[in-house]
Amino acid sequence: MAARDGEExxxxxxxxxxxxxxxxxxxxxxxxxxxxxxxxxxxxxLFHFQSKEGLCEAVKDAIVRRWQADxxxxxxxxxxxxxxxxxxxxxxxxxxxxxxxxxxxANWGRLAGxxxxxxxxxxxxxxxxxxxxxxQRRQEIRDDxxxxxxxxxxxxxxxxxxxxxxxxxxxxxxxxxxxxxxxAYLDQITSVIRRxxxxxxxxxxxxx
Amino acid sequence: MAARDGEExxxxxxxxxxxxxxxxxxxxxxxxxxxxxxxxxxxxxLFHFQSKEGLCEAVKDAIVRRWQADxxxxxxxxxxxxxxxxxxxxxxxxxxxxxxxxxxxANWGRLAGxxxxxxxxxxxxxxxxxxxxxxQRRQEIRDDxxxxxxxxxxxxxxxxxxxxxxxxxxxxxxxxxxxxxxxAYLDQITSVIRRxxxxxxxxxxxxx
DNA sequence: GTCTATACTTAGATAGAC
DNA sequence: GTCTATCTAAGTATAGAC
Numbered sequence: 263m264a265a266r267d268g269e270e271x272x273x274x275x276x277x278x279x280x281x282x283x284x285x286x287x288x289x290x291x292x293x294x295x296x297x298x299x300x301x302x303x304x305x306x307x308l309f310h311f312q313s314k315e316g317l318c319e320a321v322k323d324a325i326v327r328r329w330q331a332d333x334x335x336x337x338x339x340x341x342x343x344x345x346x347x348x349x350x351x352x353x354x355x356x357x358x359x360x361x362x363x364x365x366x367x368a369n370w371g372r373l374a375g376x377x378x379x380x381x382x383x384x385x386x387x388x389x390x391x392x393x394x395x396x397x398q399r400r401q402e403i404r405d406d407x408x409x410x411x412x413x414x415x416x417x418x419x420x421x422x423x424x425x426x427x428x429x430x431x432x433x434x435x436x437x438x439x440x441x442x443x444x445x446a447y448l449d450q451i452t453s454v455i456r457r458x459x460x461x462x463x464x465x466x467x468x469x470x
Numbered sequence: 471m472a473a474r475d476g477e478e479x480x481x482x483x484x485x486x487x488x489x490x491x492x493x494x495x496x497x498x499x500x501x502x503x504x505x506x507x508x509x510x511x512x513x514x515x516l517f518h519f520q521s522k523e524g525l526c527e528a529v530k531d532a533i534v535r536r537w538q539a540d541x542x543x544x545x546x547x548x549x550x551x552x553x554x555x556x557x558x559x560x561x562x563x564x565x566x567x568x569x570x571x572x573x574x575x576a577n578w579g580r581l582a583g584x585x586x587x588x589x590x591x592x593x594x595x596x597x598x599x600x601x602x603x604x605x606q607r608r609q610e611i612r613d614d615x616x617x618x619x620x621x622x623x624x625x626x627x628x629x630x631x632x633x634x635x636x637x638x639x640x641x642x643x644x645x646x647x648x649x650x651x652x653x654a655y656l657d658q659i660t661s662v663i664r665r666x667x668x669x670x671x672x673x674x675x676x677x678x
Numbered sequence: 679g680t681c682t683a684t685a686c687t688t689a690g691a692t693a694g695a696c
Numbered sequence: 697g698t699c700t701a702t703c704t705a706a707g708t709a710t711a712g713a714c
Binding site: 286287289290366369370372373374375377378379383384387388390391404406407408409410411412413414415417418419420421422423425426428429430431432433434436437438439440441442446447450451453454455456457458459460 | 494495497498574577578580581582583585586587591592595596598599612614615616617618619620621622623625626627628629630631633634636637638639640641642644645646647648649650654655658659661662663664665666667668
Binding site: 475476513 | 679682
């Protein structure tokens with residue numbers, strides 16, 4: 263069926279596999295399913311990627327590569343001085359929005375015990391820490407909260423919003439909560455976190 | 471091997487299965503593994519629970535039942551008026567600490583697309599919402615943040631701390647962050663969230 | 679209630695023709 | 697490079713003795 267073009271074939275396989283791995287996890291996906299979705303045969307997949315394991319690694323590699331090519335765009339605002347916390351929340355929020363399959367594949371992996379950082383992740387966290395420490399030095403945010411706690415608080419607020427989405431929608435449907443939009447949520451947590459991190463005296467910051 | 475006591479046998483099976491489901495997920499666990507860990511035979515497991523599916527449902531049921539029996543203890547502080555947000559953070563934090571297998575099994579399920587609320591979860595969320603709305607009415611916390619956003623912010627901060635633990639430890643190990651203790655994290659996020667939710671004027675609350 | 683033996687199904691992977 | 701046919705291993709589940 264395919265154009266007898268190795269590179270194109272590999273791309274097709276990777277694309278189908280990434281979708282399926284995101285949906286059902288690595289263990290929950292069979293080579294046959296990847297074959298079906300890509301319109302190719304199982305043995306051809308193994309021909310190009312040696313084993314299922316190899317296919318998984320290739321998918322992760324492809325995601326990381328794509329992500330790194332994109333990093334300049336998403337994370338570059340290193341200059342943004344005063345509003346670093348807002349920038350960080352926004353970037354995390356946008357990241358989850360823009361990379362759903364990567365997030366889901368990472369989630370499957372983490373549950374399965376894979377705690378190793380992905381691709382350029384370390385670099386980003388070092389940048390987070392450095393920027394937060396710098397903001398603390400400049401008294402732009404409180405210095406009695408550790409950078410790790412700030413990062414976790416922000417990551418958590420964003421993670422839950424996107425990853426518990428269906429679950430929270432159930433609660434909304436049952437009348438436990440009133441729904442709010444993505445933008446409203448982003449604004450509201452930004453406001454809470456920003457005010458919660460504002461230094462004690464004087465520095466009342468203007469509200470958005 | 472077992473004492474030919476059906477109830478005791480079921481308990482053993484459920485216990486082994488719960489551990490394994492938490493570790494590896496439902497799909498990632500085989501009946502043979504449950505048999506091995508419980509010291510019983512595969513067919514005996516199927517005799518008592520009909521199918522693997524039946525075993526999974528039974529494990530979930532057992533967890534929910536245990537949880538509900540415990541709810542009075544963990545979540546009862548309905549009286550705690552002023553400090554509701556603190557109470558809520560503490561309860562969530564303690565819950566993750568005390569119920570690791572339940573949390574992991576719920577995580578596997580959610581990733582696999584099971585968004586239905588568990589057991590008495592709805593009740594708890596209705597209580598959250600009601601308590602938050604009441605606190606807003608009393609002007610104890612800001613009323614421009616939706617209860618859903620507050621719940622998500624708190625759940626997220628707690629979720630990430632326990633569920634990204636190994637992952638964050640990797641970042642600490644690589645020098646991206648300085649480590650902090652569970653208690654320090656709990657104190658710090660409580661402080662940030664509490665201050666972030668404090669009403670605008672006058673009501674400067676005393677710090678812990 | 680519990681086990682051993684085994685049937686049936688599906689997964690990953692290989693052989694070999696084209 | 698790609699497919700069909702097939703092997704082998706592993707999973708769920710059943711049969712039937714004890």
